[in-house]
Amino acid sequence: MKLVIAIVQDADANGLIRALGAERIEVTKLASTGGFLREGNTTLLIGVTEDNVARVKEIISEKCRSRKRFVTPTVPVAEQPEPMLAQPMEVPVGGAVAFVVGVEEFFKV
Ligand code: 2BA
Numbered sequence: 096m097k098l099v100i101a102i103v104q105d106a107d108a109n110g111l112i113r114a115l116g117a118e119r120i121e122v123t124k125l126a127s128t129g130g131f132l133r134e135g136n137t138t139l140l141i142g143v144t145e146d147n148v149a150r151v152k153e154i155i156s157e158k159c160r161s162r163k164r165f166v167t168p169t170v171p172v173a174e175q176p177e178p179m180l181a182q183p184m185e186v187p188v189g190g191a192v193a194f195v196v197g198v199e200e201f202f203k204v
């Protein structure tokens with residue numbers, strides 16, 4: 096068994112969960128926060144048999160799209176040569192970031 100840990104944007108989460116559910120793939124949704132943007136995102140725990148991993152990856156690719164966000168780098172005032180120099184920069188976010196890890200044991204009671 097494998098555990099797919101997928102970090103997705105909130106806007107894609109419900110569609111992705113619906114698509115997984117339609118194929119009877121179980122999922123747990125966690126509210127999470129990205130360390131860089133400090134914005135909410137969604138982390139999904141998806142436990143599947145090894146032969147279902149490829150299908151999960153396909154569904155994630157179909158349902159999650161890349162978006163652009165603007166961030167203004169925060170530089171401590173004392174370190175700014177001139178306060179007006181901090182320009183917003185564009186960062187791409189997603190489609191999704193996922194880890195596939197081996198599961199030593201899985202049980203339900
Ligand atoms: P955030 O940490 O909020 O990052 C959002 C986006 O900002 C990232 O998109 C990336 O394009 C950019 N970014 C992140 N760190 C950066 C940096 N130090 N300098 C410049 N740009 C940076 P994604 O790569 O698609 O990541 C989306 C979210 O997935 C991340 O949100 C984070 O919550 C998670 N994530 C990404 N890589 C991870 C990793 N190796 N381990 C754990 N979580 C990860």
